[in-house]
Amino acid sequence: MTEPQVPLLTPINLLTGFLGSGKTTLLARLLADPALSDAAVLINEFGEVGLDHHLVERIDDTMVLLQSGCLCCTVRGELADAIKDLHSKRERGLVPPFRRIVVESTGLADPFPVLSTIKSDPVLRHHFRPGNVITTVDAVNGPGQLGTYVESNRQVAVADRLVVTKADLTPAADIASLGEKLRTINPDAPLLTATDPSFVVADLVDENLSLRAAALQSTSGFYCEAPxxxxxxxxxxxxxxxxxxxxxxxxxxxxxxxxxxxxxxxxxxxxxxxxxxxxxxxxxxxxxxxxxxxxxxxxxxxxxxxxxxxxxxxxxxxxxxxxxxxxxxxxxxxxxLDQSPVETAAVPKRSLQEHQSFS
Amino acid sequence: MCSLCGVLGGNEHWADAVARPGVYTRNVERIDRRRERANRVRIANAMLARFGLTISDWQGASFVLSTRTGKSEIIEDLGHLWPAAERLCGRACDPLDPALIDAAEAAIDD
Incomplete structure (x- = not known):
């Protein structure tokens, strides 16, 4: 029997978004999606997501296994401890060998400290790496939040994937103007619409760099050549x-x-x-x-x-x-830009040496 | 860890991670590795000269940052460079300082 491969560095995706922007709704969808069957999801509260009908097995009081194969855990206290606990359980074979972690952050949080924890913790940084940051933006309240709260702007700015939620409740023109607004804050993160039929969960965690590069070098030119x-x-x-x-x-x-x-x-x-x-x-x-x-x-x-x-x-x-x-x-x-002249003569001039030795 | 000075090894800084000859290697391509380090020292010195500091390679493993009066600090990689430089020269090393930029632009024009 071949054991499922655990990646050398397990990516940690961060799901963020302002209060009430649809993080939990999106998360409930992620939990049931086969694309995340190999993931462990860290959430704030089980009750919020309503897992009961997906539940297969309760591992302990902070961890449950879902029908989709997805492992779902609540965070108590420090996030770093929760991730280390997961890592330890995976190594001991107590939980399925997940290949990805998704962390739901609270609505007001600056996403940076989480990423920083992953990179600086002496244990975590050898087993995990930061994956995509996914930010949800509410099409109804998003424009107002962006105009008012600094946190909301920061969440959009650090995103690798922007997900517009509640688009079905908003006129198309408003969504287009929200899209433009998001582009001015974050010029190159792919913009996805949660209610769009073409919305695929796998796109959120896919780290295809060409997607980013394509957005960066799109033929429509740069979104923000001018500040x-x-x-x-x-x-x-x-x-x-x-x-x-x-x-x-x-x-x-x-x-x-x-x-x-x-x-x-x-x-x-x-x-x-x-x-x-x-x-x-x-x-x-x-x-x-x-x-x-x-x-x-x-x-x-x-x-x-x-x-x-x-x-x-x-x-x-x-x-x-x-x-x-x-x-x-x-x-x-x-x-x-390196202004100093490049030292092309870093290698000794052998011809000179040879010349001397023969003379 | 180096048993002489207690420097913990194995801290990978992002600036060390571009794969070109002399960057990743430890036991092979010694010449490339030394050339790469020499190049880093040269470029870092050009920047540090503006703050009255110099940097030199230390045993191919760390760097020594010094002031003109000889006050020195050993740093592991370039990630530790700027906090150490600010401690040694006693002021902020701000790349957005207009006076610093003016001086650098004047030097380029010459």
Missing amino acids: VQLATAGGAAHQSAVTSFVMTVERAIDWTAFGIWLTMLLNRHGEKVLRVKGILNIAGEERPVAIHGVQHLVHTPVHMERWPDEDRRSHIVFIVDGLDVGLLKRSFEAFA
């Missing part, structure tokens, strides 16, 4: 001042110089850099490198298979909260 300043529902400049913009770099980027600049920026302004993501043309590399960061946290860069098209320039999307975009661009130009 976008958000406005409140009333039309005034938003207090959260979330701004997104794309930097396009003509010349190949030196990875080390870029790394030093970005670590310097994040060290000083990490909590204001909600998102950094992009495709880089790294000097000396055939294939593009995708980078992806949330606040102080930068995910391990990924080598993409190939360039999506003929364009070989680097594109970096920044979503910042209250940073001066002009200064950021100037700073990038001044520091992130």
Whole structure:
């Protein structure tokens, strides 16, 4: 009998969204979906999701197994402890070998601390990695929340997948304007509509980078080449001042110089850099490198298979909260590009040595 | 862990993760590895010079960050660079500082 493979690093997906934006409804749907049959889902309360008719087995008072094969747990106390407990049970064979974890966050939470926990905890970071952040946005109340609450903007800004809920209760024109609004905050996360017949649960957790790259380099051009300043529902400049913009770099980027600049920026302004993501043309590399960061946290860069098209320039999307975009661009130009002459003569000139030894 | 200095190893920083010669390797391609480290030191020094700091490779395993008066700190990887640099030079190392950008732009134009 072959045991189901447990991935080397189990992805942890974060499901977030403002209060009442339909997280739990979406979650109830996820729990019953075969796409998540190999997942463990961490929720706040069993009662909210109404699991009774899906329930197969109760493992202990915080964990149940569902018909779909999905493992469902409530979080008591620290999230890190709950994940470690799951990991321990999986290793001991007490629960089915799940290949993914989905964490439901509370409506007001900033998603960043969860991602940070995964990356910094000495046990978790060797067994788990951050997966997609899924953010639900309510089509009815979403526009108002985006205009009022900073948390709501931050949740949208860090998302890898945006899910518009309650679209069936809203006129199509309003949904289109909500879509535009979301695009100004988060230019490249795929936008999905929960009520759409074509909505597939698997898309939420699928980490196909080309999807992201395609959105980033869509033929319709960049969503926010010029910095976008958000406005409140009333039309005034938003207090959260979330701004997104794309930097396009003509010349190949030196990875080390870029790394030093970005670590310097994040060290000083990490909590204001909600998102950094992009495709880089790294000097000396055939294939593009995708980078992806949330606040102080930068995910391990990924080598993409190939360039999506003929364009070989680097594109970096920044979503910042209250940073001066002009200064950021100037700073990038001044520091992130290696200005010093490349030392082509790093290898000793052998011809000279040989010449001397023969003379 | 290094038994001499108690530095814990194995902390992977994202900036170390691009696979090119000399980055991942530990036991092979020693020349590439040293060249890669030398290149990092060169680029980091260009940036740190603005704060009166220098960095040097330490045994191919860590980096030593020093002020002009010799105050030094050992750092494991580039992820620890900036907090250590700020401790040593006693001020914020802000890449968005207009004066710093002005100076760098003037240097590029020259």
